[in-house]
Amino acid sequence: MNLSILYRGPLASCNYGCEYCPFAKHQESAAEHAADGVALNRFLEWLETRTTDRLSIFFTPWGEALIRKRYQAAMVRLSHLPQIAKVAIQTNLSGPLGWIDRAERSRLGIWATYHPGETSRSRFLGKCRELDRRSVRYSVGVVGLKEHLAEIEALRHALPAHVYLWVNAYKRQPDYYSQAELEFLETIDPLFPLNNQYHNSFGRACRAGHSVISVDGTGTMRRCHFIPEPIGNLYQSDFAAGLRERPCPNATCGCHIGYVHLDELKLYDVFGTGVLERVPEIQPFRAEGKTL
Numbered sequence: 001m002n003l004s005i006l007y008r009g010p011l012a013s014c015n016y017g018c019e020y021c022p023f024a025k026h027q028e029s030a031a032e033h034a035a036d037g038v039a040l041n042r043f044l045e046w047l048e049t050r051t052t053d054r055l056s057i058f059f060t061p062w063g064e065a066l067i068r069k070r071y072q073a074a075m076v077r078l079s080h081l082p083q084i085a086k087v088a089i090q091t092n093l094s095g096p097l098g099w100i101d102r103a104e105r106s107r108l109g110i111w112a113t114y115h116p117g118e119t120s121r122s123r124f125l126g127k128c129r130e131l132d133r134r135s136v137r138y139s140v141g142v143v144g145l146k147e148h149l150a151e152i153e154a155l156r157h158a159l160p161a162h163v164y165l166w167v168n169a170y171k172r173q174p175d176y177y178s179q180a181e182l183e184f185l186e187t188i189d190p191l192f193p194l195n196n197q198y199h200n201s202f203g204r205a206c207r208a209g210h211s212v213i214s215v216d217g218t219g220t221m222r223r224c225h226f227i228p229e230p231i232g233n234l235y236q237s238d239f240a241a242g243l244r245e246r247p248c249p250n251a252t253c254g255c256h257i258g259y260v261h262l263d264e265l266k267l268y269d270v271f272g273t274g275v276l277e278r279v280p281e282i283q284p285f286r287a288e289g290k291t292l
């Protein structure tokens, strides 16, 4: 079996306080942390039993997980399993990175998001240098708020040329960007126009539910993070019966972690083995940048 699993356990807290984020204010109790640890360990133990599969794991927490030792240890532990092709995680990159030295780095993928206002550019870039020094594959991204455009441009110029900088479009407000801003953002991220839309997905073929699934802390499987209907439970012996191709029931798909699996967009041709951590395999994705 060749399967990518997007894992999202009970953890729902963050050390940052981004205004637009619901997890910024939540503090977990010791009992909640313990429950998250139990769920995570169950997932790891299940993965360890799947010795004849080829699995790619992507931690997509509601909040920040990589500041927690249990998630650092999980990255290390999974990276050494031969059945794990990739273990990737979404992170604000604020935590310590020394754990990487204990991991099989060729299997790691980091989806790092820079949040201006929560950390300084120089501090974030220092973390990127630590990843480069350890030869870890990573992408960097920013939410494309208008007040962050100058910071995005500065970040592009400061990042090494080989690092893909993605920009997530701010889509809550229709027609948010001017034409000049759209053109500018495309010079930063050539794939920005693809992100700045909701893709018609109803009835369309998508890998989600077949070769890619979302799993929560109880093992409940869903096609993706955007379709609440369960399709099985990972911890039951017949879980594979839930994996099959079926058309998307949603009208649109607007997040990269969803639409990247839509067949017709052919984004696996762009991202290749970097599809989970959002690192394109084909060039050019290093834009020169342009001043507004």
Ligand code: SF4
Residues within 6 Å of the ligand: 013, 014, 015, 016, 017, 018, 021, 022, 023, 024, 062, 063, 064, 092, 115
């Ligand atoms: S870093 Fe991410 S999870 Fe944390 S508050 Fe900001 S947006 Fe939310």
Ligand code: SF4
Residues within 6 Å of the ligand: 201, 206, 207, 208, 223, 224, 225, 226, 227, 248, 249, 250, 252, 253, 257, 258, 259, 261, 262
């Ligand atoms: S197109 Fe998006 S919403 Fe539909 S199944 Fe795929 S990932 Fe899920």
